[in-house]
Amino acid sequence: MRFLTAAILFVVSALLILVGIAQRTVWHPPANHIQAIQVEEKTPLIVLKASALQKFPGNPIVQVKTTGKAFIAAGRQADVDAWVGSTNHVVVTGLSGDAPTQLLASVVNGSGKLANPAGSDLWRAEVNSVGDLSTRVKLVDKTAVLIASDGFADAPTSIAITWPIVFDPTSSNVLIIFGGVLLLAAVILNWLAWYQMRKERGPRRRTPRAPQGPKMRRRRNRSSAPVRGRRSARNLSVAVAGLVVAGSLTGCSTQPGQAGASPSSSGATSILQPPVVTEAQLSVVVKRIASVVAVADASRDSKVLASRVSGPAYDSRKAHYILQKASKKIGKLPAIATQQLSLVLPAATNLWPRTVMAITSTGVAGDLPQMLVLQQKTPRSQYMLWYNIGMLPGAKLPVVNTAAVGAIPVAADSLFLKIAPDALPTAFGDLIDKGSSSLSAPMFDVTNDEYYQQIAASQQSQATNLNNATIKMKHLLGNPNVISLSTVNSGALVAVFMNDKYVIKPKDRTQAVAVSGSEKLLLGAAGSPTGIKSFYGTMLLFYVPAIASKDKIKTLGATQVLLSVKSM
Secondary structure, eight states: OHHHHHHHHHHHHHHHHHHHHHHHTTTOOOSEEEEEEEOOSOOSEEEEOHHHHTSSSSOOEEEEEOSSEEEEEEEEHHHHHHHHTTSOEEEEEEOOTTOTTOEEEEEEOOOOOOOOOTTOTTOSEEEEEESOEEEEOOOOSSEEEEEESSSSSOOOOEEEEEEEOOOOOHHHHHHHHHHHHHHHHHHHHHHHHHHHHHHHHOOOOOOOOOOOOOOOOOOOOOOSSOOOSHHHHHHHHHHHHHHHHHHHHHTOOOOTTSOOSOOOOOSOOOSSSOBSSOHHHHHHHHHHHHHHHHHHHHHTOHHHHTTTBOHHHHHHHHHHHHHHHHOTTOOOOOOOOOSEEEEEEEBBOSSSSEEEEEEEEOOOTTOOOEEEEEEEOSTTSOOEEEEEEEBOTTOOOOOOOOTTTOBOBOOTTOSSBSSOGGGHHHHHHHHHHHGGGSTTGGGBOOTTOHHHHHHHHHHHHHHHHOSSEEEEEEEEEOOSOOEEEEOTTSOEEEEEEEEEEEEEEESSTTOOEEOOHHHHHHHTSSEESSOEEEEEEEEEEEEEOBTTOSOOBEEEEEEEEEEEEEEO
16 A cells, blocks of 8 residues: 555656756746837837836836937826827737737828937837836836937938846746656655565465365345455555646646736726826926026026026025125025925825925934925926925924825916915914914914914014114015915915015104115115015915815024015
């Protein structure tokens, strides 16, 4: 019996080992899936749709062959289509049905303007070279690829897409190891059977057999009762061995390199649409903006600044350049911090303009973080820095969505918040002027608001100390582009520009209004007998809760600059 069991184990182990070896040799999948296409039409742009890039599982490698310039960019398919627009281009898609692994190139004629796609903020990755070029494309959120030379000349037409096949040796290893264990067990069992047989044999003498009488032969019972004995045990062992072999063979899965369904996109569920940028993409954009701002700060040239900075952030820095040119004692404004991105909140939309809020910091102890608010007006324009707001000490942000989910843009005149975002400067300014007697006081929480406390105290002190002059203060919306993104609890983070106008007039003609510091530099004189008009701009970041919430509006960040001083 032991010899039989050992033989069965030996056969099963041999089969398992052979199947394991076959998976690594005869049944081993090819190294790559390769799809090559030669585009017949000459166009400046070629778009590889997501359907072409998802023909096989995995992240493909896109290769182009050319002797001239080559450019490859990857981005969300909606972004690539929006950038290309109505420009003449070729679209490469994946076929379905009878030829699921083939690619189809079709020409799309249009009258759009040509442009160089290099350096666009829409791309999540881009490479360029002179000659052959290849890059691995990460498939996230329905990724597409744009191929060009420089956007004006014809794009390379020889294209190949390669999907590396990752072979998983786990099943092969299990079969070989399990087969080896069974083989070892067969050897041990066979040795034990041989040893026991040798032990039981020993020296024996032949003895004469005693005469025996006639034997009665019994009839064999042909009933259906189960037969027990060596033969039945042997049949049972063979059956068990067959089941083991069949289970090991049927347990072999399909090779991972075979064609199948396309990989799914990111596991994050967007509110409405995917976020407009990824964290890695935004990090590149912020560094580009910081580089331009650094050059502009060094040269004090607002024309350089205009390429990546707009709106209140541009007005504030331009005014500071004027102060620096008037006096060497005026230092530089804080540079755009790029060392750490502690918060990334992109809008979740497919429309333009697109908005992103990001909190950055230098990583140096004592340096307050900055809230950067970026906006992209059109697909072919770059993200511009609209607000650069210094965060207030101790400011606590509300709970917001992750960068992988994004936030819903909120309209400037939204009625679902405690107050419409574009009405914040008037309401907050009235609170600064009147304090607790202001009608808007119940809406705001200014208990730990350092900006409010300093500005309110400064205005009150100035009004009290003006004995021979009068002062009028007015706080208005300084720029109509109020940028707001929703929070988890249906509130909103609001970036707004407040224009602070101060008019000081002497009470009689024998008096004059004196100015000092930065106001003196911009005015170019120590004062004016007719009065002074001073304009300050304040970039503010508010948290505005939902209209039904019991929370109050809080100031999270503020940056004030002197814009201009005029004599009346």
